[in-house]
Amino acid sequence: MEATPLGDEAVELCSSNGLLVTALDADHTLSCSSYPVLPGRLTDPQLAALMKVQWIQESLKDAFIIGVMDSETCRAVKSLNLACLPGRCLEDFDRPDFWEALPCLETLKIMVLGEIATLRYNNDKLQHRYVDMSRAIIPFKELLRRIAGRDSIKNLHIGWASGGEQATGMFARNTNLLPAPFLDEELAPSPYMMDDILVFPHVQHLTISNSWMTPRALEWLVAAHREYRLQKLTLDSISLQVLPRALGGRLPEATTKVRLESQGPCDVALDWPFREWSWPQVLDAISPDVHFGLLGKTTRNSRNPGALKEIELISCGHSAINHPTWCLTELDVNIYQPILLWTYGPSTSYFRSRHIALEPHMPPVICDNWLATIIQFMPQAEADALRAIWGATIGWQDADSILAATLDGFQPGGTGRFSAVIRATGC
Known part of the structure; x- marks a missing residue:
């Protein structure tokens, strides 16, 4: 070309x-x-066009809900995909008559779009106001609470259609990551901020995607479903919040070598133990198969997975929320220092200047404590353990996706991420 x-x-x-x-x-x-469109300084005609789009969305949404409730044909629907549902529409779907109109529904996917602004007319004047993206968390949680007890739903996929590593652009990629919809209404972040787990007693395959979670929440989620029907848990682009060093999130200073027998010519020697809230610690607790106890080490695994037979992890890693006491610089220095060295290194000088030039034309930054930034880093000891114990693949395999992240000024896509499938023996 x-x-x-x-x-x-x-x-x-x-x-x-x-x-x-x-x-x-x-x-x-x-x-x-x-540029004809400046996101932070939209013209009146551009705002009016957005308002018309919003009206169309509202009309389609209302027509869809009414159509489902009034149509006898929909009584036989088995699969529903709400692929990119604006957060403002969640409450409209939180109504019993809509879900009662879908008695045969077996597969449900709800992906919610976090919104940064609202548009409305006030005294014949169009008002454009920036809002917290996280305001969609509670309505999302309430909607899931509504459908949690429906015994027909066997496959449930929930997550966010915005933010995280799936977003594009230097102002969007790896940022604005929203929490899984289990967050409690806390005034400030704490280790217990996501303990209010929802239980889906009839779901056999649960998928959570493009979200951040606390390790406690993930462990509680698995434990809460142990006595129910959950057979497979898929974590797609899930980032565990890193525990700040002030709360015990430091990397171990003294480690010992633990040798594992491998299928290769040499045994694998792993550094032991691992930091609090690390992926190896979490997988040890929730794994339906291999855990630390089988390696002769102390384990938190219940050894009773219940119905759970498989955990699939797709591009999982770590994140840090934007709160001042939980942000990147409050983590262990061995975690945030490599990130800062790369961010302000010579290879990113062009993107830094580009970012500075574009920033005045972008929407204002709202201090939303519940948004997270993906950490493109994983301690080598933890990556080695994931690979050796659970057969994880570190990084991404798709060359185009790896390159795309670098074009937005980030490290190659998949840096600090891993994928794995953990199946119970005999499955």
Whole structure:
């Protein structure tokens, strides 16, 4: 592929990564204000257009809800996918007559879109107001509480359609990650902030995606379903909140070597023990198969997985919420220092200048304590344990996805992430 940018200078382009350069921008700081759409300074016509889109969404949503309740055909529906439901619409679906109109529903997917602003007319004037994305958490939780007891639903997939590693752009990727909808209405973060776990007694396959969780919440979730029908738990792009060093989240200073027999020519030697709230500690507690006890070490595994036969982990890692006492710099220095060194290193100078140039034209930053930032780092000892004990794959395999993150100014996609499948013996 060949493109001709300004100055009639021919440029050879590789098309495999999906990029097309149409002009050389010698000084991007001069061109930002000339963009037709500036997210932080929307014009009145642009706001009016957004308002019309919102009206259309509301009309479609109302028509859909009424149609389901009035249609006899919908009584036989077995699968429902609410793929990108705006947070403001959650309360409209939290009504018993809607769900009673779906008596045969077996598979349900609810992905909620966190919203950063509201639009409404007040005295014939259009008002545009920025809001916390996290305000959708409680309505989401209440909606799930509504459907939790429905005995027809066997497959449930819940999560967020915005933020995290699935978002694109230097202001969106790896940020604005919302919590799994189990967060308690706490005034300030604490180790117990997500202990109010919802139980789905009839669900056999539960998937939680694109969210952050506390390790306590994940352990409690598995324990709470032990006496019910949950057979498979899928964690898709789940980030565990790292415990601040002031609360005991430091990496162990003194470790010993534990040797594991491997199928290769050499045994594997792991550093032991692991820090509090680490993935190895959590998987030890919830695994339906191998755990620390089988390695001759102290374990927190109940050895009674109940109906749970499989845990699938897809691109899981760590995060830090935005609260001042729980943010990145409050973590162990060995965790946040590599991140800061890379962020302010020479390889990111272009993206830092680009970020500075674009920031005045972006929506204002609202201090939302419940949003998290993905940490593109995992201690080597923990990665080694995940690989050796549970057969985890570290990082991503898709080359395009790995590259895409670097084009937004981040480390290669999949840095600090792992995937694994843990099956009970005999399954």
